[in-house]
Amino acid sequence: MTRLAAAQQQVRKDFLQQVQDGRLEKPAAEGSALPNLAYTCPDFFRLEQQTVFRDNWVFAGFVHRLPATGDMQPVEIAGQPVVLVRTGDDSIRAFHNVCRHRGARLVNECRNSGKFVCPNHSWSYSLDGRLLARPHFHGGEKHDVNRVECHRADLVEIRCVSWHDWIFVNIGGGADDFASCVEPISGQLEAYDFTTLRFTEALEFEIEANWKLAIENFIEPYHVFSCHPWLNSFVGMDERVAPTFDDKVLSCGYEFQTTDPARAGALPWFPDLPPEKQNRGDWFVLFPNFAFEIFPDQVDVFIAWPEAPDRCRETIALYFVGEGATDEKYATARQHVIQNWINLNHEDIGVIERMQSGRNSEGFDGGVLSPYWDPVLQQFARLMTESVSGETL
Ligand code: FES
Numbered sequence: 001m002t003r004l005a006a007a008q009q010q011v012r013k014d015f016l017q018q019v020q021d022g023r024l025e026k027p028a029a030e031g032s033a034l035p036n037l038a039y040t041c042p043d044f045f046r047l048e049q050q051t052v053f054r055d056n057w058v059f060a061g062f063v064h065r066l067p068a069t070g071d072m073q074p075v076e077i078a079g080q081p082v083v084l085v086r087t088g089d090d091s092i093r094a095f096h097n098v099c100r101h102r103g104a105r106l107v108n109e110c111r112n113s114g115k116f117v118c119p120n121h122s123w124s125y126s127l128d129g130r131l132l133a134r135p136h137f138h139g140g141e142k143h144d145v146n147r148v149e150c151h152r153a154d155l156v157e158i159r160c161v162s163w164h165d166w167i168f169v170n171i172g173g174g175a176d177d178f179a180s181c182v183e184p185i186s187g188q189l190e191a192y193d194f195t196t197l198r199f200t201e202a203l204e205f206e207i208e209a210n211w212k213l214a215i216e217n218f219i220e221p222y223h224v225f226s227c228h229p230w231l232n233s234f235v236g237m238d239e240r241v242a243p244t245f246d247d248k249v250l251s252c253g254y255e256f257q258t259t260d261p262a263r264a265g266a267l268p269w270f271p272d273l274p275p276e277k278q279n280r281g282d283w284f285v286l287f288p289n290f291a292f293e294i295f296p297d298q299v300d301v302f303i304a305w306p307e308a309p310d311r312c313r314e315t316i317a318l319y320f321v322g323e324g325a326t327d328e329k330y331a332t333a334r335q336h337v338i339q340n341w342i343n344l345n346h347e348d349i350g351v352i353e354r355m356q357s358g359r360n361s362e363g364f365d366g367g368v369l370s371p372y373w374d375p376v377l378q379q380f381a382r383l384m385t386e387s388v389s390g391e392t393l
């Protein structure tokens with residue numbers, strides 16, 4: 001057993017022991033959420049990379065970033081180098097971004113190429129991962145031509161699906177079908193014609209806090225009256241309801257009487273939106289770290305990328321409907337939405353970083369929860385526990 005594996009086994013044991021006090025099973029008023037070590041411990045960070053981010057469907061990239069055959073994008077998922085590629089049959093596939101010979105990372109930056117070529121000894125691979133050539137493999141000018149056992153040297157493929165503009169991978173290969181993971185919300189989404197959406201802009205934020213705090217903050221609306229006074233002035237707490245959950249999908253939403261100008265205001269709406277969706281916003285987390293919001297005129301995607309136990313990066317990608325995404329006459333309205341997101345996010349980052357700081361305190365270890373708003377935090381903690389332990393709770 002390596003030192004690292006031993007450290008991870010120990011932290012897994014410590015973590016499971018701490019959550020076995022009934023905090024996840026009791027009603028929220030008597031229960032609690034994740035213990036401090038899940039937010040602070042470097043060994044736990046490595047453990048969750050190798051379990052949570054390996055065994056679930058994890059967001060890896062945007063379809064719109066790979067528009068042409070041969071477009072390649074290196075990403076890092078679960079601490080491992082992965083490459084996304086658009087292949088000749090117009091699908092997007094994912095491979096371990098590593099040469100089968102001596103393990104050099106194949107693709108270092110976004111690029112377009114007809115094949116993968118390793119810079120080390122020039123082994124080459126087709127876009128669908130098959131070994132093509134090994135120069136001088138049998139000695140000077142004796143190239144590999146018969147491809148004996150060359151399947152041993154094909155790139156190692158990773159399970160990959162595209163859902164709207166979003167690419168998900170499952171490195172471990174054992175996750176349930178992606179379709180079944182999003183099935184709980186398919187009914188809620190079917191009124192929206194996602195093909196009318198156009199990507200407009202991505203905002204990036206660095207946060208001095210664990211990625212889980214950003215996701216937990218995203219799904220719970222309890223903090224709105226306190227942290228987002230401007231947002232609260234349009235939709236008060238009496239119009240808000242507690243988040244719900246169905247397995248790995250966490251959900252929340254509201255029906256608004258009046259809306260702020262940055263949501264369902266001046267921009268074109270999804271076509272043929274039924275009346276019950278015209279004054280409605282919904283948001284969702286797909287465990288572990290992908291979230292999105294949907295309003296009559298926009299979809300906003302939110303990803304919290306883990307970088308360290310106490311640091312993450314947030315991407316917020318904004319999509320508008322049809323010409324709302326590009327037409328000059330909507331430029332001011334778009335800018336309003338973008339500025340709104342920047343303002344809201346800075347309001348959130350302040351408390352997210354405070355919660356990170358609080359997780360170094362002996363005076364806190366999972367929290368005293370609201371029986372109304374916070375059961376979703378126990379569900380998030382249960383999902384973390386299931387992934388880390390490999391067992392269903
Ligand atoms: S390491 Fe890639 S060809 Fe040798």
Ligand SMILES: [Fe+2]
Nearest residue numbers: 217227228348
């Ligand atoms: Fe917020």
